[in-house]
Amino acid sequence: MQNNYSDDRLRLAARLYYVDGLGQNEVAKFVKVSQAKVSRLLAMARERGIVRISVADYDPRRQDLESELVDRLKLSTVIVLKAIDGLSTADLRRAVGHFSAAAVDTLIKPKDIVALAGGRTIHELINHLPERRNKALTIVQAMGSVDSNVSAFDAQEVGRVMAQRLGGSFHSLNTPAYMPDKRTRDALLKLEQVSAVHGFLTRANLALVGVGTLENSVFIEREVLSSEEREHLKDAGAVGEICGRFIDAEGKECATSWKDRVMSAEVEQLKKIPLVLAVVSGSDRSQALLAAIRGHLIKGLIIDETGAAALLKAASATPEKKSRTKKK
Amino acid sequence: MQNNYSDDRLRLAARLYYVDGLGQNEVAKFVKVSQAKVSRLLAMARERGIVRISVADYDPRRQDLESELVDRLKLSTVIVLKAIDGLSTADLRRAVGHFSAAAVDTLIKPKDIVALAGGRTIHELINHLPERRNKALTIVQAMGSVDSNVSAFDAQEVGRVMAQRLGGSFHSLNTPAYMPDKRTRDALLKLEQVSAVHGFLTRANLALVGVGTLENSVFIEREVLSSEEREHLKDAGAVGEICGRFIDAEGKECATSWKDRVMSAEVEQLKKIPLVLAVVSGSDRSQALLAAIRGHLIKGLIIDETGAAALLKAASATPEKKSRTKKK
DNA sequence: GCCAATGCAGAATAATTATTCAGATGATCG
DNA sequence: CGATCATCTGAATAATTATTCTGCATTGGC
Numbered sequence: 001m002q003n004n005y006s007d008d009r010l011r012l013a014a015r016l017y018y019v020d021g022l023g024q025n026e027v028a029k030f031v032k033v034s035q036a037k038v039s040r041l042l043a044m045a046r047e048r049g050i051v052r053i054s055v056a057d058y059d060p061r062r063q064d065l066e067s068e069l070v071d072r073l074k075l076s077t078v079i080v081l082k083a084i085d086g087l088s089t090a091d092l093r094r095a096v097g098h099f100s101a102a103a104v105d106t107l108i109k110p111k112d113i114v115a116l117a118g119g120r121t122i123h124e125l126i127n128h129l130p131e132r133r134n135k136a137l138t139i140v141q142a143m144g145s146v147d148s149n150v151s152a153f154d155a156q157e158v159g160r161v162m163a164q165r166l167g168g169s170f171h172s173l174n175t176p177a178y179m180p181d182k183r184t185r186d187a188l189l190k191l192e193q194v195s196a197v198h199g200f201l202t203r204a205n206l207a208l209v210g211v212g213t214l215e216n217s218v219f220i221e222r223e224v225l226s227s228e229e230r231e232h233l234k235d236a237g238a239v240g241e242i243c244g245r246f247i248d249a250e251g252k253e254c255a256t257s258w259k260d261r262v263m264s265a266e267v268e269q270l271k272k273i274p275l276v277l278a279v280v281s282g283s284d285r286s287q288a289l290l291a292a293i294r295g296h297l298i299k300g301l302i303i304d305e306t307g308a309a310a311l312l313k314a315a316s317a318t319p320e321k322k323s324r325t326k327k328k
Numbered sequence: 329m330q331n332n333y334s335d336d337r338l339r340l341a342a343r344l345y346y347v348d349g350l351g352q353n354e355v356a357k358f359v360k361v362s363q364a365k366v367s368r369l370l371a372m373a374r375e376r377g378i379v380r381i382s383v384a385d386y387d388p389r390r391q392d393l394e395s396e397l398v399d400r401l402k403l404s405t406v407i408v409l410k411a412i413d414g415l416s417t418a419d420l421r422r423a424v425g426h427f428s429a430a431a432v433d434t435l436i437k438p439k440d441i442v443a444l445a446g447g448r449t450i451h452e453l454i455n456h457l458p459e460r461r462n463k464a465l466t467i468v469q470a471m472g473s474v475d476s477n478v479s480a481f482d483a484q485e486v487g488r489v490m491a492q493r494l495g496g497s498f499h500s501l502n503t504p505a506y507m508p509d510k511r512t513r514d515a516l517l518k519l520e521q522v523s524a525v526h527g528f529l530t531r532a533n534l535a536l537v538g539v540g541t542l543e544n545s546v547f548i549e550r551e552v553l554s555s556e557e558r559e560h561l562k563d564a565g566a567v568g569e570i571c572g573r574f575i576d577a578e579g580k581e582c583a584t585s586w587k588d589r590v591m592s593a594e595v596e597q598l599k600k601i602p603l604v605l606a607v608v609s610g611s612d613r614s615q616a617l618l619a620a621i622r623g624h625l626i627k628g629l630i631i632d633e634t635g636a637a638a639l640l641k642a643a644s645a646t647p648e649k650k651s652r653t654k655k656k
Numbered sequence: 657g658c659c660a661a662t663g664c665a666g667a668a669t670a671a672t673t674a675t676t677c678a679g680a681t682g683a684t685c686g
Numbered sequence: 687c688g689a690t691c692a693t694c695t696g697a698a699t700a701a702t703t704a705t706t707c708t709g710c711a712t713t714g715g716c
Contacts, residue, residue, distance in 0.1 A: 007384075012410075014384070014386070015383050018381050018383050019383050023701090023703090024704095025702080030412070032412055032414055033666085034665070034666045035704095036665075036703090036704080037665065038703090050383060050384045051381065051382070051384075052384075053346050053380070054380045054382070055343050055373075055378065056335075056379075058340045060340075060343075082340075084340075084358070085360075091357060091360075094358070098358075351671090351672065352672070353672080361695085362695070362696045363673075364674080364675080364696060364698095365694095365696075366673090367673060367674055368674090368695095371674085
């Protein structure tokens with residue numbers, strides 16, 4: 001080690017500052033250096049563990065709701081995050097992302113293949129993952145880009161960031177989410193580039209997906225769905241969307257033109273992935289989530305406590321099977 | 329407890345700030361309060377021990393020098409404080425005061441009678457004592473005021489502060505340190521007010537005193553001693569001063585007019601106090617300290633490491649007894 | 657010996673955190 | 687019911703802390 005920054009010096013500075021409560025200026029006089037140096041000494045002392053700051057655990061999760069959801073909805077992994085009252089939806093997403101990141105990080109094993117859809121909450125989640133380049137992940141884009149105007153929420157972008165943060169390679173689909181017609185979609189699917197991704201999807205052991213409703217989803221926000229189209233989908237029984245696929249209350253994919261034009265993980269593929277986690281925030285997704293759960297499209301959930309509560313309530317109100325398409 | 333500042337809320341804020349490294353502004357957004365509130369929440373969290381900051385011990389003492397001094401000079405209590413190189417004498421005093429305060433605090437038992445002289449280092453020491461009003465001390469002024477212009481270093485002022493900080497009553501001498509003549513001094517000694525203090529001094533179980541030299545003492549600094557007077561004292565064999573009493577190299581009080589005019593603890597009284605601690609800083613006091621130690625006027629020492637080293641060196645150079653009055 | 661290259665220190669400055677202040681809220685008591 | 691008192695809050699501001707930038711010193715070639 002160097003001669004400056006001797007442990008004894010660091011301890012002295014740290015002691016004066018943290019224990020005796022002197023300001024950095026006072027410490028500076030004491031130790032005969034500039035305040036700037038004191039700031040650096042203290043940073044070093046924290047770094048070296050001479051100063052240890054411990055915080056009584058704040059448990060950001062609602063374990064009670066988690067187990068209730070696991071029991072009631074037969075899910076395998078549920079993470080319910082506490083929510084502060086009065087948070088805007090954007091802040092709520094940030095909170096969910098922030099606190100779920102650690103849990104997701106532990107869920108991911110070093111050599112996993114992770115299928116990844118886009119979405120705003122997922123975006124937050126990915127951005128709160130720890131920085132470390134030591135995993136050998138394979139990350140696969142589970143769904144094409146929503147529109148040409150690339151946004152930070154797109155699976156493409158989110159996947160890139162995730163691979164960068166945790167370490168690993170990112171396999172991009174490099175296509176729009178919806179093609180003009182089935183023929184074009186199928187043609188693309190044959191492309192080596194695309195089919196390779198498709199292959200990874202089949203072997204993925206974890207997926208992170210969003211779940212949208214017809215009222216609130218990234219498709220609405222980015223104006224990819226017109227209101228007529230939305231009505232059309234509703235008439236076809238759609239109550240939610242997952243990876244760009246519209247599903248009815250039983251979790252079956254609705255037979256509409258969208259089905260043939262979408263470029264994303266197939267419903268059957270999703271079903272085969274050992275752990276598909278829906279990442280959502282807010283309390284307006286219950287119907288869509290229930291549908292996805294019933295269809296076994298998702299096996300776990302990351303959600304805030306208000307969303308969890310709403311979901312539990314909805315689950316009681318529509319007691320499995322025989323659900324109305326919409327209460328109207 | 330109130331509803332705000334719930335532990336959970338504090339934990340959340342503390343966690344975000346200290347563990348996750350967010351700034352207070354970011355935490356504020358998260359928790360939906362102002363940054364000011366976050367600052368308050370964090371203060372509260374530290375207060376309540378939700379955040380614990382621990383610093384690897386910095387040992388401000390030089391235990392090696394302490395035991396060497398105890399052995400070589402037959403002292404009972406020695407506290408040697410580390411000194412940073414290049415500190416001004418004022419800063420050195422501050423450092424000694426700062427770090428010795430805790431030790432002194434533990435030395436003082438709740439119902440002690442403490443005799444207290446003035447002095448600059450003692451002043452620093454007293455000012456670094458912890459604030460707590462729970463001891464039932466009796467603090468006695470061991471020496472009159474140096475001059476009419478009351479200064480923060482005077483025993484009077486220092487005693488007042490000490491009583492206020494630790495809790496207890498302060499018995500003040502309310503007289504100047506030196507009287508015009510013996511008659512006046514003796515007359516004052518008969519005053520109930522003054523003799524009461526005198527009585528306390530006899531029963532004191534701890535004393536904190538300074539030790540000055542003829543070159544450097546509060547008397548010189550405050551211009552109470554003229555240079556002729558100083559020469560006169562030197563001729564009388566004086567090598568140091570304690571509680572306003574000038575002593576020769578053997579620790580005997582010099583027979584000068586000062587002896588009869590000083591208003592302070594008597595040498596015989598000091599000798600009877602179980603623990604008399606000299607509180608000094610700097611390396612120019614060695615001869616005076618040696619004298620005081622030889623005369624058994626002090627039984628312990630609080631000093632910085634350079635002073636301690638100088639003292640040890642001086643002790644070797646003048647091997648007990650048969651010492652020259654001054655090397656000249 | 658001379659010249660980058662490197663690293664470190666402190667002055668200046670930017671950024672962050674603590675405190676003050678004035679208004680709002682609400683509890684308590686007459 | 688007010689009136690009073692005691693908190694509590696966030697905006698503004700003061701104070702403190704972190705960072706940038708520049709110059710100085712040292713190191714290690716050539």
